Amino acid sequence: MTTISDIDLSDNTHPASPSFEAQFRAANEHARRKAQLTRLTLNILGLMLFIAIWEVIPRYSDWVNEVLFPPPSTVLQAFIPMLTSGEIGRNIAISLQRAGLGFAIALASGIMLGLVTARVRWLQYLTEPLLHGFRAIPTIALVPLCVLWFGIGEPSKVVLVAWGAFFPIWITTFIGVRDINLIYLRSAACLGASRRDTLLLVVLPAALPFILSGIRQSIAVSLIVLVAAELSGASAGVAYMMSQGHQLFRVDIMFIGLALLGTFGFLADRVFVALARWLFPWYAAS
Amino acid sequence: MSRGTASLIDVSGVSQIYAGRDGAPTWALRDVSLQIGDGEFVCLIGPSGCGKTTLLHLIAGFLQPSRGSVAFQQQPILGPGPDRGVVFQEYALFAWMTARQNVEFGLRAKPLSRGARRQLALDALGRVGLLAAADKYPHELSGGMRQRVAVARALVVEPKVLLMDEPFAAVDAMTRQTLQDDLLRLWKETGVSVVFVTHNIDEAIFLAQRVVVMAPHPGAIVSERIIDADYPRDRGSAAFGELYGSISGELTNGTRRAA
Ligand SMILES: Nc1ncnc2c1ncn2[C@@H]1O[C@H](COP(=O)(O)OP(=O)(O)OP(=O)(O)O)[C@@H](O)[C@H]1O
Numbered sequence A: 001m002t003t004i005s006d007i008d009l010s011d012n013t014h015p016a017s018p019s020f021e022a023q024f025r026a027a028n029e030h031a032r033r034k035a036q037l038t039r040l041t042l043n044i045l046g047l048m049l050f051i052a053i054w055e056v057i058p059r060y061s062d063w064v065n066e067v068l069f070p071p072p073s074t075v076l077q078a079f080i081p082m083l084t085s086g087e088i089g090r091n092i093a094i095s096l097q098r099a100g101l102g103f104a105i106a107l108a109s110g111i112m113l114g115l116v117t118a119r120v121r122w123l124q125y126l127t128e129p130l131l132h133g134f135r136a137i138p139t140i141a142l143v144p145l146c147v148l149w150f151g152i153g154e155p156s157k158v159v160l161v162a163w164g165a166f167f168p169i170w171i172t173t174f175i176g177v178r179d180i181n182l183i184y185l186r187s188a189a190c191l192g193a194s195r196r197d198t199l200l201l202v203v204l205p206a207a208l209p210f211i212l213s214g215i216r217q218s219i220a221v222s223l224i225v226l227v228a229a230e231l232s233g234a235s236a237g238v239a240y241m242m243s244q245g246h247q248l249f250r251v252d253i254m255f256i257g258l259a260l261l262g263t264f265g266f267l268a269d270r271v272f273v274a275l276a277r278w279l280f281p282w283y284a285a286s
Numbered sequence B: 001m002s003r004g005t006a007s008l009i010d011v012s013g014v015s016q017i018y019a020g021r022d023g024a025p026t027w028a029l030r031d032v033s034l035q036i037g038d039g040e041f042v043c044l045i046g047p048s049g050c051g052k053t054t055l056l057h058l059i060a061g062f063l064q065p066s067r068g069s070v071a072f073q074q075q076p077i078l079g080p081g082p083d084r085g086v087v088f089q090e091y092a093l094f095a096w097m098t099a100r101q102n103v104e105f106g107l108r109a110k111p112l113s114r115g116a117r118r119q120l121a122l123d124a125l126g127r128v129g130l131l132a133a134a135d136k137y138p139h140e141l142s143g144g145m146r147q148r149v150a151v152a153r154a155l156v157v158e159p160k161v162l163l164m165d166e167p168f169a170a171v172d173a174m175t176r177q178t179l180q181d182d183l184l185r186l187w188k189e190t191g192v193s194v195v196f197v198t199h200n201i202d203e204a205i206f207l208a209q210r211v212v213v214m215a216p217h218p219g220a221i222v223s224e225r226i227i228d229a230d231y232p233r234d235r236g237s238a239a240f241g242e243l244y245g246s247i248s249g250e251l252t253n254g255t256r257r258a259a
């Protein structure tokens, strides 16, 4: 945020004149840009500093083994041929497809079930011990079973991601809908709103802050489960690539996988935040 | 009932009991009877805890009376409906909708085109002087503006009665006066009945055709006073001062008896 004190308004035009307003706007815009630029510069600087230290230490110290901890230049050397051969791209596409499909299933079913279990009392009582019980099982513990049931093909990965990502969305939707401020429901009721309008235009938006936090957790969970599933038997994917690197004793390939996973997680979160801001302009501010 | 003749709302012999956390009953209202006429402006006034909100919520249909009956146009009230608009004390605007969308919301239940809905909503916002704020979200509006939007939202569906629970309690004194003037104007324009809950004696005398004074423990009606002075009322007049004195005396008596 910029405050007026940050802005230089040295020209003494009359405060109410349009040119003063234009000046204020320009100065405000300038200050905002500058703050953004500073931030971005520091962000990049931090990243570069990290890469520089990572490059220097394995190379020039004798307490870090260059093979076990390859510097970025070595990783990059391994990365470029894998990228041009299309191997990286294929693995990324396959991993993203698995994570995306599983997450989409979790999103739809989590919101729907959260809504229904919070609004229909008997269904809530009927399902709460089950849902809470299943929620308590770490999804990773289901990986071997899932491989037994669905094999090492695509379905087992998608099912695992969907399962893991479902619970955060279900529980946050449930809580958000259950704890909706009564005044919103009452307002809708005395405006004669239909059930459908009440659900879609009042209940869901009122629960949205909760649901969004669940979705954000689910994005992170999707990635974790994806890696666990791919490590336990797959023929492609980013984590599969890493396990190959492990078998070939190629730490540089494993590092590529790590960097990719980090980038996925980071980008997914950024995209999510930007999307939420764009779709729900009232949410961030209120 | 100085304006309408037919009784619009009949509260007869109503008691309302709440179960406390330990199951012990609290009498929020005991044997309350009240009639509201068509087009009438009634203020309910009384100390905190005397059951004003409870009475209003019974009429709105949010609660069913433990005993007695509440009828609207001679029909028992079974639940909330668009014939009884409510303006809450807390801000009840939908935070995810702009002012215009908030006002439009109630019109969705009517067979209107999008364009007609939009126009009606803008007209309603215009009548409360907020046309310019139509595309703002509630968090971008001041407290007084939000209550104006809430009034517009309640009135746009053309209810027979407007139930208002201390709607202007959270705004500053100057804004409150403007809101009171606006409310009186809208009341005259639309012919809607108003049941207005307040803590504020001045507000009750300025607005109401009839002031109903309540006392707590258990909630009950102490007195009813018809005020037939013309609008707009002069706060400096002798009659105003006299009324103020007598209602004030009654309120302190009621509170002292209960304490
Ligand atoms: N949901 C509830 N559960 C238990 N007791 C309640 C409940 N709502 C109200 N009461 C009790 O009923 C009595 C009347 O409450 P009510 O809210 O109607 O009073 P009020 O006149 O509106 O007060 P205020 O001026 O403070 O808003 C109070 O003693 C209150 O504690």
Ligand SMILES: [Mg+2]
Residues within 6 Å of the ligand: B052, B053, B054, B165
């Ligand atoms: Mg109250």
